[in-house]
Amino acid sequence: MFSSRRKAVLAAAFAGLLLTAPVPGALAAQPAEVTAQDAAIYTIDGTNAESRTDIHRLGAEILGVQGRTAQIQATRGQADELRSRGYRLTEKTGLGEALGKINGNRGKAAAGDFPPGDEAYHNYDETNAALETAATEHPGITSKFSIGESHEGRDIPALKISDNAATDEDEPEVLFNCNQHAREHLTTEMCLHIVERFTNGHGSDQAVTDMVDSREIWVIPMVNPDGSTYDIASGQYRGWRKNRQDTGTDLNRNWGYMWGCCGGSSDDPNSETYRGTEAWSAPETAAMRDFVDSRVVDGTQQIKAAIDFHTYSELVLWPFGHTSDDVTEGMTQQEYDRFERVGTAMAADNGYTPQQSSDLYVTDGDSLDWMWGEHKILAFTLEMYPASGGGLDGFYPPADVIDRETARNDGAVDILINEAGT
Incomplete structure (x- = not known):
C-alpha cells in the first residue's frame, strides 16, 4: 500500500488531503541550534x-x-x-x-527528504499521505484525525482501526505510538506497518480480522513531527532527538507522572534529556495526554494496552522507570507479574530482551510510567533494531531493513492486542 509513496503525497496534496502545515508565525521563531563541538x-x-x-x-x-x-x-x-x-x-x-x-555513506537529498538510499522512509507529508490512503481505501474500518498540534503548528496525525470505526463501541482499545524522539525514524515505519497490516489484512487474514472486529486500535505514527522534519531538513541527518521548542524538550521526559522526581531527566535546556519547564510544557505531550484522557468513558479508561516504539537496543520494557523497585506505590506484585509475563512473551516472539524500564537506567517523566501510573494501561516500550550500534548510527539503519524489522514485531503486537481483552 505504501510503495508508491511520492505519488501518494502529490495526489493527496492536490486533493487538499494533507493535514495542517506549520503556520508562518510558528516558523518565524526557530529554536537555537544546540551545538556540542567537544562532544x-x-x-x-x-x-x-x-x-x-x-x-x-x-x-x-x-x-x-x-x-x-x-x-x-x-x-x-x-x-x-x-x-x-x-x-x-x-x-x-x-x-x-x-x-x-x-x-x-549516503549522500545528500533535496531539502526535507531522507538521504539517497533511504527514500523508503516516510517524511511528515508522506506519513500523512499514507494514512490518508489507508482511510480512503478502507473507509469502513478506519477514521483519520489529528490529536492536536506540534510547537510549529503541524497536526499530529492518527488513525483509528476497527470494524465500525465511525462508532465508539464498547470494545477494548489498544494504542500504538511512534517517533517521540525525532531521529528514531524506524519507529514511524513500525506504526505505518501496523496500519498497513490491519487494514489490508482485514477480511483476508482471519487473525487480523478477528482483532480488528473485536478491538479499537489507535495508531499515532509521528508524535514529534517538528523534530522529525528538522532532522532531515537539510537532506542529511542531524542526529536531532528533541522537539523544536526553544532549545528542545525531550518529549519522553515531559509526561506528568513523577515528572522530574528521581534524577531521571535533566533541568539543563541544552541536555538531550531536558524535561521542559514543567510537566506537559511541550504541546506534543499535552496532545497525547488529552487524547488518552479523552478515552475515559463513564469513568473507565477504554485504552487497555499500549506500546511506545523507540530505537535502539532491541528491548521490551515495562514500568516503572522512576524506581528500581518492582513492587512500590502504584505497582502490586500481581500487576508486576502480569507485566513480566506479557513482556517476556513478546520478547520470546521478537527476540528482544525483556526487563523493567529502570533495569536500563532510571528515567522520570516518561510515557510508560504515566500510562500505567495515571491510567493503569498495560504499557510497554519497545526499543527496536539494532541490538547495538557504534553510537548515532544505531538510529539510522538502512532502509532495506524496514520490512524485516517492522514485521519482526507482528507477534508482539498481536500478543498485546489479545491481552487487552483479558
Whole structure:
C-alpha cells in the first residue's frame, strides 16, 4: 500500500488531503541550534542499571545498550568526570565526525527528504499521505484525525482501526505510538506497518480480522513531527532527538507522572534529556495526554494496552522507570507479574530482551510510567533494531531493513492486542 509513496503525497496534496502545515508565525521563531563541538561518542563496558543511572545523571546521554556495554554521548568535561569516578571510556569518534560518516555513506537529498538510499522512509507529508490512503481505501474500518498540534503548528496525525470505526463501541482499545524522539525514524515505519497490516489484512487474514472486529486500535505514527522534519531538513541527518521548542524538550521526559522526581531527566535546556519547564510544557505531550484522557468513558479508561516504539537496543520494557523497585506505590506484585509475563512473551516472539524500564537506567517523566501510573494501561516500550550500534548510527539503519524489522514485531503486537481483552 505504501510503495508508491511520492505519488501518494502529490495526489493527496492536490486533493487538499494533507493535514495542517506549520503556520508562518510558528516558523518565524526557530529554536537555537544546540551545538556540542567537544562532544564525542564513547563505549563503556561492564555497566549495570546503577552505573548507567549514574552516567545518565551526570548529563551524558546513553545512546544504546547491549548486554553490559553502553554507547554514550558526552562532552569532554563529562568524559573526564566519568573517568575520575572510575569509569573506563573508549572513545569511538567525535560527534561531528560520526554524523559526517553517517551522511557521507549516503549522500545528500533535496531539502526535507531522507538521504539517497533511504527514500523508503516516510517524511511528515508522506506519513500523512499514507494514512490518508489507508482511510480512503478502507473507509469502513478506519477514521483519520489529528490529536492536536506540534510547537510549529503541524497536526499530529492518527488513525483509528476497527470494524465500525465511525462508532465508539464498547470494545477494548489498544494504542500504538511512534517517533517521540525525532531521529528514531524506524519507529514511524513500525506504526505505518501496523496500519498497513490491519487494514489490508482485514477480511483476508482471519487473525487480523478477528482483532480488528473485536478491538479499537489507535495508531499515532509521528508524535514529534517538528523534530522529525528538522532532522532531515537539510537532506542529511542531524542526529536531532528533541522537539523544536526553544532549545528542545525531550518529549519522553515531559509526561506528568513523577515528572522530574528521581534524577531521571535533566533541568539543563541544552541536555538531550531536558524535561521542559514543567510537566506537559511541550504541546506534543499535552496532545497525547488529552487524547488518552479523552478515552475515559463513564469513568473507565477504554485504552487497555499500549506500546511506545523507540530505537535502539532491541528491548521490551515495562514500568516503572522512576524506581528500581518492582513492587512500590502504584505497582502490586500481581500487576508486576502480569507485566513480566506479557513482556517476556513478546520478547520470546521478537527476540528482544525483556526487563523493567529502570533495569536500563532510571528515567522520570516518561510515557510508560504515566500510562500505567495515571491510567493503569498495560504499557510497554519497545526499543527496536539494532541490538547495538557504534553510537548515532544505531538510529539510522538502512532502509532495506524496514520490512524485516517492522514485521519482526507482528507477534508482539498481536500478543498485546489479545491481552487487552483479558
